[in-house]
Structures are given as structure tokens and as C-alpha cells.
Amino acid sequence: MNKSELIVALAQKAELSKKDAEKALAAFVDVVTETLKAGDKVQLVGFGTFESKERPARTARNPRTGEEITIAASKTASFKVGKALKDSIN
Numbered sequence: 001m002n003k004s005e006l007i008v009a010l011a012q013k014a015e016l017s018k019k020d021a022e023k024a025l026a027a028f029v030d031v032v033t034e035t036l037k038a039g040d041k042v043q044l045v046g047f048g049t050f051e052s053k054e055r056p057a058r059t060a061r062n063p064r065t066g067e068e069i070t071i072a073a074s075k076t077a078s079f080k081v082g083k084a085l086k087d088s089i090n
Contacts, residue, residue, distance in 0.1 A: 036077055046084035053078050 011021035041051035057073040
């Protein structure tokens with residue numbers, strides 16, 4: 001499912017116009033993004049948790065040349081599936 005298909009599905013499920021569903025989805029994505037940037041997490045009980053995690057700096061090897069390179073520390077977003085969602089899929 002891509003973004004436009006998700007908007008159509010949201011509009012039908014919530015009985016909204018496509019325009020309102022698109023605004024709601026955009027607002028959700030913006031709020032989650034801003035929250036993760038601030039270092040907080042978004043927890044939706046039964047669905048899952050969005051959080052940012054730190055990746056420490058590390059050394060790796062360039063597979064082409066064999067030269068060691070340093071990969072800088074970074075942040076990444078992660079999603080942990082909630083129990084209710086996991087149970088409904090299985």
C-alpha cells in the first residue's frame with residue numbers, strides 16, 4: 001500500500017473526504033517526526049512505539065579496497081510492534 005492508497009483507505013474507514021484524510025495523515029507524520037527529533041517517543045498502546053535510537057560511531061571496511069573507514073554516530077527511527085497488532089497479524 002502506498003501513500004495515496006492509504007489516504008483512500010483512511011477516508012473510507014473514517015468517513016472523511018480524501019482531502020481531510022490527507023491532512024490527518026500529514027499531521028500524524030509531522031507530529032511523529034517532531035517528537036522523534038526532540039528525542040521523545042510516541043507510544044500507541046496496542047499498535048506500537050515509535051522512537052529514535054542512537055547509533056554509535058564505528059569502524060568498517062570498504063569491501064572494494066579493504067581500507068578501514070570510520071562511520072559517524074547517527075540517530076535512526078525505529079518502530080516496535082505492540083502486542084495487540086502482533087497478535088492480530090498472527
